[in-house]
Each structure stands twice: as C-alpha cells, then as structure tokens.
Amino acid sequence: MDIKLSQCFIAVDDHDKALPFYRDVLGLEVRNDVGWEGMRWVTLGAPSQPDVSVVLEPPLADPNASPADKQAMSELLAKGLLRGVIFTSQDVDATFERIRAAGGDVLQEPVDQPYGVRDCAFRDPAGNMLRFVQS
Template sequence: MDISIHHSFLPHTDPEASLAFYRDALGFDVLNDVGQGTMRWITVAPAGTTAPSVVLTPPAADPGITEDERTAIAEMMAKGTYATLVLTTPNLEETFDAVQATGAEVTQEPTDQPWGVRDCAFRDPAGNHIRINQA
C-alpha cells in the first residue's frame, strides 16, 4: 500500500494573523488563498514543497455544526487544546530563535524530552499548538 499525507486542516480565527505566522514566522509558502474576510481557506506548505500542506480554515464554517459545538471549539482553541501540528527542523535552536523573534507566543523553549525528542512549542494566532522537533 502506498499512502501519503496530502492535506491536514487547522482552524484559524484571523486569516491575516495566520498568514503572518505561517508565511512570515515559519517561512511557509502560500499555495492557495480562497474566500474573503474571515471566511478564507488558506493552504500553506513548507517552503519549496506542495505536499503535505496545511489548510487553515474558518473553525465553524460547516453549516452542520451546532451553536454548542461552535462554542466548544472556540473554548478549546482559546486554551490551545483543539489542534496540534508537529513540525521538524535540522536546527532547533536556530529555528526557535527565528520564530521567537517574530513575536510568536512561546509555550516551551527547546527542551530534551524524556521520550528522546528535543523540541520546542508555540501557539499560532488561533491558539493551535505548534511543536517543532529536532530532526
């Protein structure tokens, strides 16, 4: 079987702030930007690649979501518990310093984890948990 990841989805609450984080702080390329206002679907990927990509979506655009579900999603996003993206880099300290210098919210400085990974963590403008592992 030959299967690979093409897209993953993360919610956004402010498309311009999300663009600034993923494009400017992380250096991702913008592959697609569809819609207007807060109802925008923005596809980003690590520089020079097209897949896998991340589609930044309005969190409750699905008309089948109830108001209670919209409220729960908003609360989880505010706490940073709704979605996580794990990235990897060959130079964690350099990447951490570059992302931190953009003003991104740091939730964990580079740390050696007991499970054998060295990583750091940020929150994107929507509250999504972004972890970066040392390759």
C-alpha cells in the same frame, strides 16, 4: 499500498492574523486562498514538501452548524484544545530563536526530551500548539 499525507487542517479564528505567522515567521508558501459562504481556507506548505499542505480553516467549517456549536468550537480554540501540529527542523535552537524574535508565544524552550528528541513549542495566533522537533 502507498499512502502519503496530503493535508492537515489547523483551525484559526482570524486568517489575517494567522497568515503572517505561518507565511512570514515560519516561512511557508501560500498555495491557495479560498472563500465560500463567509468562510475562508488558506493552504500553505513548505517549499521542500510540495505534496504536503497545511490548511488554515475556520474553527467549525460548516455553514449549517448551530450557533451553540460554533460558540463551543471557538471556546475550545481559545483554550488551545483543538489541534496540534509537529514540524521538523534541522536546528531547533535556531528555529526557536527566529520564532521568538518574531514575537511567537513560547510554550517550551528547546529541550532534550527523555524519549530521545530535542524540541520546542509555541502557540500560533489562534492558540494552537505547534511543536518543532530536531530532525
């Protein structure tokens, strides 16, 4: 069996705020930008990984969701409790400085973890935690 990751989804409450972060700060390329029934999905990816995409989606991508469910998902997103994504970088310290210089919301400066990796962490404009691990 040959299974590979194709897409991962990150909830964002404002695509117009999230897109510059993922595109301009992280350097991901925009592959698709689709709207449907008042919702929007933006697909991005690293040029070095053409088969793997990150999809920025609404917090609750269901046109039939109740207002209470939409409110609950928005509150979880605002607290940073929905998703986290881990990216790799050949130089975590340089990645950290680039993202911090661009105004990234720092959660953790680069550190050597006791479990053997060097990493750092930020929040994206929607509050999601993004970790960057040295490869």
